[in-house]
Amino acid sequence: MRRLSGFFGLAAVLAALPFLFPDNYYVTVVGTTAMIHVILAVALNLFMGYAGQISLGHAAFFGIGAYASAVLTTRYGLNPWLALGAGLVATYLVSLAISRPILRLKGHYLAMATLGFGIIVHIFLVQADTVTGGPDGLSGIPPMSLGPVVLDTDMEWYWTMGGLMLATILFSLNLSVSRMGRALFAIHGSEVAAQTMGIDTPKVKSQVFIISALITSLTGSLFAHQQSFVSPDSFGFFFSVELVTMVVLGGMGSTFGAVVGAVLLSFLPEFLTVFEDYEVMIYGAILMSIMIFLPSGLFVAVAGFASRRLAAGRERRRC
Amino acid sequence: MLRVTGLSKGFGGVQAISDLSFEVREGEIFSVIGPNGAGKTTLFNMITGLYVPDRGKILFEESDITALPPYEIAARGIARTFQNLQIFLNMTTLENVMVGCHLRTSSGFIAGALRLPKVAREERKVREWAREALERCGLADQADATADSLPYGMMKRLEIARALASAPRLLLLDEPAAGLNDSETAEMAELIKGICESGVTVLLVEHNMGLVMGISHQVLVLNYGELLAKGSPEDVQNDPKVIAAYLGNG
Amino acid sequence: MDLLLQFLLTGLTTGSIYALVGLGFAIIYNASDVVNFAQGEFLMIGAMSAIFLHRLGLPLPLAIAAAVAISIAVGLLLEKLAIEPARNASVVSLIIITIGASIFFRGVALLIWGKEIYGLPHFSGEEPIRLLGATVLPQSIWVMAGTVVLVGAVKYFFDHTLAGKAMRACSHNKRAAALLGIDVKKIMLLSYGLSAGLGGLAGVLVAPITYMTYDAGVMLGLKGFCAAILGGMGSSMGAVAGGLVLGVIEALGTGFISSGYKDAISFFIILLILFFRPSGLFGKSGGERV
Ligand SMILES: Nc1ncnc2c1ncn2[C@@H]1O[C@H](COP(=O)(O)OP(=O)(O)OP(=O)(O)O)[C@@H](O)[C@H]1O
Ligand SMILES: [Mg+2]
Numbered sequence: 001m002r003r004l005s006g007f008f009g010l011a012a013v014l015a016a017l018p019f020l021f022p023d024n025y026y027v028t029v030v031g032t033t034a035m036i037h038v039i040l041a042v043a044l045n046l047f048m049g050y051a052g053q054i055s056l057g058h059a060a061f062f063g064i065g066a067y068a069s070a071v072l073t074t075r076y077g078l079n080p081w082l083a084l085g086a087g088l089v090a091t092y093l094v095s096l097a098i099s100r101p102i103l104r105l106k107g108h109y110l111a112m113a114t115l116g117f118g119i120i121v122h123i124f125l126v127q128a129d130t131v132t133g134g135p136d137g138l139s140g141i142p143p144m145s146l147g148p149v150v151l152d153t154d155m156e157w158y159w160t161m162g163g164l165m166l167a168t169i170l171f172s173l174n175l176s177v178s179r180m181g182r183a184l185f186a187i188h189g190s191e192v193a194a195q196t197m198g199i200d201t202p203k204v205k206s207q208v209f210i211i212s213a214l215i216t217s218l219t220g221s222l223f224a225h226q227q228s229f230v231s232p233d234s235f236g237f238f239f240s241v242e243l244v245t246m247v248v249l250g251g252m253g254s255t256f257g258a259v260v261g262a263v264l265l266s267f268l269p270e271f272l273t274v275f276e277d278y279e280v281m282i283y284g285a286i287l288m289s290i291m292i293f294l295p296s297g298l299f300v301a302v303a304g305f306a307s308r309r310l311a312a313g314r315e316r317r318r319c
Numbered sequence: 320m321l322r323v324t325g326l327s328k329g330f331g332g333v334q335a336i337s338d339l340s341f342e343v344r345e346g347e348i349f350s351v352i353g354p355n356g357a358g359k360t361t362l363f364n365m366i367t368g369l370y371v372p373d374r375g376k377i378l379f380e381e382s383d384i385t386a387l388p389p390y391e392i393a394a395r396g397i398a399r400t401f402q403n404l405q406i407f408l409n410m411t412t413l414e415n416v417m418v419g420c421h422l423r424t425s426s427g428f429i430a431g432a433l434r435l436p437k438v439a440r441e442e443r444k445v446r447e448w449a450r451e452a453l454e455r456c457g458l459a460d461q462a463d464a465t466a467d468s469l470p471y472g473m474m475k476r477l478e479i480a481r482a483l484a485s486a487p488r489l490l491l492l493d494e495p496a497a498g499l500n501d502s503e504t505a506e507m508a509e510l511i512k513g514i515c516e517s518g519v520t521v522l523l524v525e526h527n528m529g530l531v532m533g534i535s536h537q538v539l540v541l542n543y544g545e546l547l548a549k550g551s552p553e554d555v556q557n558d559p560k561v562i563a564a565y566l567g568n569g
Numbered sequence: 570m571d572l573l574l575q576f577l578l579t580g581l582t583t584g585s586i587y588a589l590v591g592l593g594f595a596i597i598y599n600a601s602d603v604v605n606f607a608q609g610e611f612l613m614i615g616a617m618s619a620i621f622l623h624r625l626g627l628p629l630p631l632a633i634a635a636a637v638a639i640s641i642a643v644g645l646l647l648e649k650l651a652i653e654p655a656r657n658a659s660v661v662s663l664i665i666i667t668i669g670a671s672i673f674f675r676g677v678a679l680l681i682w683g684k685e686i687y688g689l690p691h692f693s694g695e696e697p698i699r700l701l702g703a704t705v706l707p708q709s710i711w712v713m714a715g716t717v718v719l720v721g722a723v724k725y726f727f728d729h730t731l732a733g734k735a736m737r738a739c740s741h742n743k744r745a746a747a748l749l750g751i752d753v754k755k756i757m758l759l760s761y762g763l764s765a766g767l768g769g770l771a772g773v774l775v776a777p778i779t780y781m782t783y784d785a786g787v788m789l790g791l792k793g794f795c796a797a798i799l800g801g802m803g804s805s806m807g808a809v810a811g812g813l814v815l816g817v818i819e820a821l822g823t824g825f826i827s828s829g830y831k832d833a834i835s836f837f838i839i840l841l842i843l844f845f846r847p848s849g850l851f852g853k854s855g856g857e858r859v
Contacts, residue, residue, distance in 0.1 A: 048661075052661075054661050054664065101843075101844040102843075102844075104844075104847075105843055105847065106660075107660040107661070107664075108604040108660060108664060108802075109798070109802075109843055109847055111604070111661075111664050112604075112794060112795075112798060112839065112843065113839075113840055113843045113844075115791070116795075116836035116837075116839050116840050116843075117836075117840065119791070119832065119833070119836050120833045120836050120837060120840075123829070123830060123832055123833040124833065126829070127827070127829040127830055127833075170432075171432040171433075172432075174431060174432045174433065174434045175428065175431050175432045177442070178426065178430075178431025178432070178434070178438060178442070179420075179421065179424050179425075179426050179427075179431055179438075179441070179445070180426070180427060180428045180431050181431060182410070182414060182417055182418050182421075183418065183421060185407060185409055185410050185414070185418075186407050186410075186418045186421075188407075188409055189406070189407030189408055189409045189410060190405040190406070190407060192369060192389075192401075192405055193401065193405035193406075193407065193481075194407075194418070195368075195369070195388070195389035195390050195393070196367050196368075196369070196389050196390075196392075196393055196398070196399050197393060197398070197418050197419055197421050197422070197481065197482075197485060198390050198393035198394050198421050198422035198485060199390055199418075199421055200388075200390045201390065207428055208428070211428060237787070241668055241672070244665060244668075245665075248662075248665055252661075253409065277679065277680055278676070278680065279676070280672060280675055280676030280679055281672075281673055281675075281676025281677050281679070281680060282676070283672055283673075283676065284669050284670065284671070284672030284673025284674070284675070284676050285669070285673050285676075286669075287665060287666075287668065287669030287672060287673075288651055288666050288669035288670055288673060289669075291655065291658065291662045291665045291666045291669065292651060292654050292655045292658075292666060293654075295655070295658055295659075295662050
């Protein structure tokens with residue numbers, strides 16, 4: 001199982017952290033946020049890193065899931081799991097409807113179309129205040145329960161999100177060494193060649209877009225219950241850009257790259273609070289400089305360097 | 320096996336292919352030659368569904384494939400290589416060829432992501448097929464190299480290996496010997512002959528006359544998108560129109 | 570009828586600004602194939618600098634000139650420090666770089682000016698002018714007239730000056746242009762300067778009628794992008810027309826539907842355009858080459 005050694009390592013760290021640092025704010029609170037970001041980044045990476053597309057509107061799917069749960073549980077008293085299912089159905093229908101026309105586009109056109117979609121959804125969340133509560137959002141979202149356990153402590157959410165995160169990562173890692181994963185990489189490498197190898201590229205792109213959207217929506221629903229409050233601010237253009245940043249910061253196309261990017265970007269604000277005023281500026285500077293100087297991403301660059309060193313070491317021993 | 324009738328394609332002012340008809344018989348190496356810009360690549364692009372013809376029909380094994388999407392044409396058993404390489408540079412050599420097996424396997428996203436037992440079996444088979452194809456093209460020891468690190472000549476063979484991995488019945492090769500030195504060209508000739516002998520029909524576009532005349536069963540000469548001559552290599556070489564066109568165009 | 574005229578005037582005013590941003594987009598896109606997501610920030614920088622310098626006691630014309638100079642400098646720096654080093658980057662990387670740049674500029678503006686709302690005095694009074702039953706602010710006339718002059722100047726620049734013709738040659742074929750002895754690097758730099766200067770001026774023109782904040786550039790920039798797509802990416806005059814059309818549609822949407830959804834209407838139109846006519850309203854469609 002060498003292929004999954006990174007995965008099991010991460011799982012071990014995840015399990016050990018609460019015992020090593022009990023009741024630590026950085027583990028339970030920031031850690032849970034980081035895990036949410038990891039799930040979102042890994043899901044977006046399927047679309048961006050694997051298939052080579054771009055989405056500047058993924059926050060919309062996060063918002064659709066979160067608001068479906070928030071609205072249906074607070075206003076209609078629906079069971080949280082049913083609400084979550086409704087969010088998934090809504091996301092499925094929306095992503096299915098837009099995927100074919102949107103994915104005919106490439107490059108900046110695709111960027112603009114996904115951005116436009118994200119902005120429309122965001123405006124709807126702000127404006128349709130009779131349903132969504134408008135700019136103030138919705139509060140008092142009831143906790144959800146997982147079997148007999150009512151999820152209402154930080155630790156319970158830590159384990160829940162941790163489980164979902166590991167499942168998402170495993171999903172992504174397995175996919176990368178499967179037929180459809182290769183089809184995605186092929187589309188990234190050369191869409192023309194992929195087509196002539198028999199890959200139904202419009203269908204495959206649309207499938208990965210929908211899968212990515214569904215994971216994002218699912219996480220949005222859980223996020224709404226975890227926070228017990230949602231407001232449109234969490235689902236705007238800037239959050240879509242943050243998600244993209246996580247993916248490229250670690251390294252597009254690499255699952256652990258997305259993990260690293262998401263974790264770094266989740267902890268960054270904690271360290272930047274000291275210079276709160278500088279946060280936006282530093283954020284922009286990081287985004288720019290990574291793309292200029294390390295376009296393959298931090299994780300990929302470091303991992304590549306390490307494996308070259310290792311290979312060089314092995315080479316020397318053989319001689 | 321492949322029948323083209325009345326095929327035409329223009330780009331704005333340029334008539335890249337006009338009223339072209341020909342037939343490729345099963346089991347042969349059929350070559351298309353002609354000066355630069357004659358429309359050879361355009362012809363390939365229409366056969367493989369990348370371009371939609373303005374007029375005309377393309378029949379493959381008696382069924383009409385005109386203007387089908389490329390992946391459906393591939394599914395009928397037509398594979399190709401590209402003149403300007405279209406390697407998946409983000410993958411290893413082996414993975415490139417494994418993509419070629421797409422049509423011979425069936426597992427979807429969910430099965431792959433859950434790594435069902437069926438998928439593991441399929442993966443083993445795909446690896447085997449891919450290694451076989453690499454072996455045939457002399458790339459066996461490059462399997463784990465990243466594709467972008469291969470020298471040019473190997474990339475050309477990698478495209479052939481990838482196409483072969485799809486187990487095609489008709490293989491379209493667009494200038495496989497361009498940029499190769501003499502010994503590499505000779506190897507390429509052997510490879511193409513071997514492919515044909517294994518039962519795959521080959522449609523070849525190539526500028527290297529030695530290669531074309533040496534291995535082809537039929538040769539078609541295109542000039543400004545029109546059929547100039549067609550026949551056995553000897554007939555074509557002795558055709559005054561062909562000689563004039565080639566001498567005239569340099 | 571009066572109402573319609575009123576919407577039309579409002580629409581043409583905002584449309585003029587979109588047109589200028591869209592024109593800036595098109596100039597950079599033509600010269601360097603980069604879609605500059607930081608285009609809106611040039612507006613913000615121009616407007617904020619003018620406001621700030623004016624408050625420091627500089628007379629308005631001088632403050633405006635200095636503000637435009639600042640925007641140009643920022644545009645040149647952006648090209649030199651962020652775009653040129655990433656010459657061979659993929660489209661996605663370049664999109665992210667310019668998004669990063671726009672966040673960076675916003676961050677700097679936030680540091681300098683905070684989150685307060687600023688305004689610039691109107692250039693020539695705030696007394697509305699009556700026009701065929703509609704009213705229009707003198708500043709709106711400044712905006713529209715300014716846009717006409719600037720667009721005319723850009724058109725003259727492209728059609729009649731050596732640098733302009735060189736820039737057009739670059740947008741057709743960089744390699745050929747380089748062979749003709751055109752200094753492609755200089756042209757790229759020039760295009761960023763020109764585009765940033767236009768953006769800065771546009772910002773100064775609207776500052777009196779829209780409130781300025783450190784993040785006012787985001788939406789304006791995106792609308793400019795919409796204008797450029799509406800007009801057919803890469804066509805300068807198409808972007809101008811696209812901006813005007815977008816402004817008028819928005820004004821009508823605000824008037825007849827709801828002001829809250831006006832941005833949604835613009836983006837919805839852009840989605841329709843992208844889905845059904847990606848070459849824009851005024852562009853010709855072209856095939857892709859394999
Ligand atoms: N997508 C396209 N758009 C416009 N013109 C095209 C396109 N594809 C091909 N052409 C033109 O069609 C003509 C035939 O081109 P094609 O590539 O088929 O020639 P070819 O025979 O393959 O030449 P070569 O030997 O150089 O590969 C040329 O004039 C070419 O410029
Ligand atoms: Mg060709």
